[in-house]
Amino acid sequence: MASEPTMTPDLLDRYGPNLNYTPPGGWEKNNRTGPEKLVKTHCSFCGQQCGIQLKVRDNHLVGFEPWEEFPYNKGMLCPKGVKRYLQGTHPDRLLHPLLRTGEGFRPISYDEALDLTARRIQEVKAKYGADAVAIYGGASMISEKAYVLGKFARVAVGTKNIDYNGRLCMVSAGTAYKLAFGIDRSPNPWSDIPKTDALLVIGANIAECAPVATSYLWQMRENGGKLIVADPRMTPITRNADLYLPLRPGSDLALLMGMLHVIVRENLVDHEFIARHTVGWEQVRDSASKWDPRTAAEMTGVAPERIEQAALLFGRSPKAMAIHARGLEHQSKGVENCLALVNLCLATGNLGAEGRGCFMITGQGNGQGGREHGQKCDQLPGARSITDPAARKYIAEVWKIREEELPGPGLSAVEIMEAIHRGEIKALFSMCFNPLVSLPDANFTREALEKLEFFGVIDFFLSETARLADVVLAGSMQEEDEGIVCSSEARVQKINKAVDPPGEAKSDAVIICDLARKLGRGEYFPFQSTREIYDELRVASKGGVADYYGITWERIEEEYGVFWPCPDLNHPGTVRLFEDGRFWTHDGKAHFLVTEYREPGDPISADFPIYLTTGRVVSQYLSGTQTRRIGPLVDLYPEPKCEIHPRLAEQYGISDGDWVKVTTRRSDVVVQALVVRTIRPDTVFVPYHWPGRRSANRLTHRTIDPRSKIPEFKVSACRIEKATAPPDLDDLRREETGIGHDLGQRPDLMRNGRIGAVSNQKDFQR
């Protein structure tokens, strides 16, 4: 039934996004009473999970203090970490469960909200079957919540259709590493980077998406290591690249195969490593023969000499590493791309040793941990396959259910939305996911959500997606729960609770367990705390690939995190994989796998002659549900801009700052041009953190990788033209309010003077 209510000024005032600039009570110290405490925990805003100390007073976050002892970041933080505390005590915070009414929302009691949600789920189940109910989870949550949500879907609801927003993030890399190594984890720790001699960074905007990791890259260069950067854009790390490869979006596989070709030709291959530890080399070697640098250059738009140089640098260095992120993975051949990179490392024997290996950078707060323990449609806890009979038997035993009751593999995140659109899935229950902003083809997502018979959401802000919900349960923020996350380098870390959920908001884990009780399955959810959930998670992971059994909360705190796998309490944890030459595959070997080049799913044509690629900026996180409410972060980059090379801009008569209409086969957006020589002239870039009329995901397409099911966010076809007018301000006002100071200067957009009203200058008094 749900469609978005008209966001009246009253609704926008209450639910935002409004911009928070100051700690609770303002900067005046005397507004804060009570003793101050520092809570050692981690930042909520990316997979690096930097250590941070949150400053707490009177059950409010009032600031932060660097945590210099934490070994990964040693006190370093990006602006998101510095300002993360401003999401606490935010005026937009949901304090009560909400029921959708004709005009908007009204607060209801917690019990009412639970009863309603349970009843509607039961009704849909009775009418259409359990698989007509889908569950969405998120990878920014602590692992305990991810675990209990996976169990909830399969045991309390009985649906196979649970998936999570990590499907938009890590799955291509994870699928490739599982195929090649039998394990979905980065083989090396960050501390290996400064020890390598050559580092290939492909499709990873490290300076903006994992900023603290930059210090590791720079230290490698101080030590004499060489940096190779492959990206259609010069991202900030390119300023110190020894070799820059400006490849065409979607052509990564050709670049990697071209490099492999040169490595074979120059016999820079580690024959001993290949013979002892791998299978499948001959086929991969032969498949590289057609990828001579000239052919690769034609596909990638990178000069053949540069491809040669990159290959020689990588192949001749005693130690080499390759790092990748969404640029390589957000493609309909994302798995192939990652396999090609793995092949390059295997061929040169760069694996299983200090400063030698490959590294995938997780994007979300718990991107690694969030996919290991059961909210992924094809996995059970411990990163077990849901189709493996032994795994099913073991988990059924841990969960005290019959194996026949345990559903099989379900649909992935994009497929769930498509099944909703087709009318096959009738109810959706979503936690920590804002698909209206983060899924590709946003107009399609909206149509789908409007078709649901029931849509329930747990969130702490009324996200753009939650506006379409029938019921919204006020859940918990990261700082309101105690539990664990797993960082990008597979270090299991402890999130400590700093404050209680405010008002009638509850811990997400409590809500899930209470809802399970309302569904008559309470006996399977007897947990009194996230610690009890974690203890069950440890047992459920025991013997799996992602074995956490030996990792206790106490050990994590004592040892500044423990790297999994860690099968028993005396096990030191596994900082680096494959050091003993053992892989997690059935034959214990690393697998070379042949990769085939395929055209992107949304090819360029005469009508759509330009590549569109999307990504992040340093001051925003994911769909912006949290960071678009933090004033100082919004000020750093208030609105999405379209990066255009002057050569392309000139062709269309576009100058810096002009409004540009970017159109794809789906839809269009109007954003301001940023005319820069730091992007390929056949490509434009628009960041994706914004909703509504400024949403880059109105433009992207739903083509997914056949194996990982990741959408192809990084390659779309578009055309551009100078817009006749800026976007309609009324539309913008209807959809969103946190539109930053550029628009804040326009009085017609200043609702009740609220936008930017708590600005830096005004608030400052001395």
Add this chain to the structure above:
Amino acid sequence: MFGREFYIDPSRCIGCRSCMAACAECESHRGVSMIHVDYIDRPNSIATVPMVCMHCDEPTCAMVCPADAIKKGEDGVVRSALKPRCIACSNCVLACPFGIPKVHLDVELMMKCDMCYDRTSVGLKPMCATVCPSQALSYLPAETVKETRRGHPVNDFRFGNEHVSTLVSMIAPAEAPVIAVDVVDYMWENRDADQYEA
């Protein structure tokens, strides 16, 4: 202080402005950053540079202040203007060779970086140098810089004939021991006409 010095390595800067975000958290200038991060030439490059106060040995800002509002401590740190004295005349803003001081007209006061006096005086690192993810801003013992950085710390600058030595060092490429910034280099007469782009 406590055996550590402040270093700026512009080549490391990634423009994230975490330093500015952290600086603005200070109790003494709530919500306002004393650090400037700028793109050098955004149309042509992603290069950015962070600037904190260089804390000159003979601070020009203090010498030109008609109200005697700017003081240098024994630790060599040049403090922000004294509120009871500052008349917000902007002499210091115009005189500083590094472009550091800013006058805040709303409070009629010049404010600038004082190297987190509240932190450094008790053995902590300045906030910006603690959080900087690329360590373009860092606060380290001189030996550590020698051992871990290829560049060369410079704290002696020339502006025309003017010598300025500073407490804060810039990390420069090893082949450039003194950073010379001569106005003549930038004047039209010395410029290759072909390079001019209107």
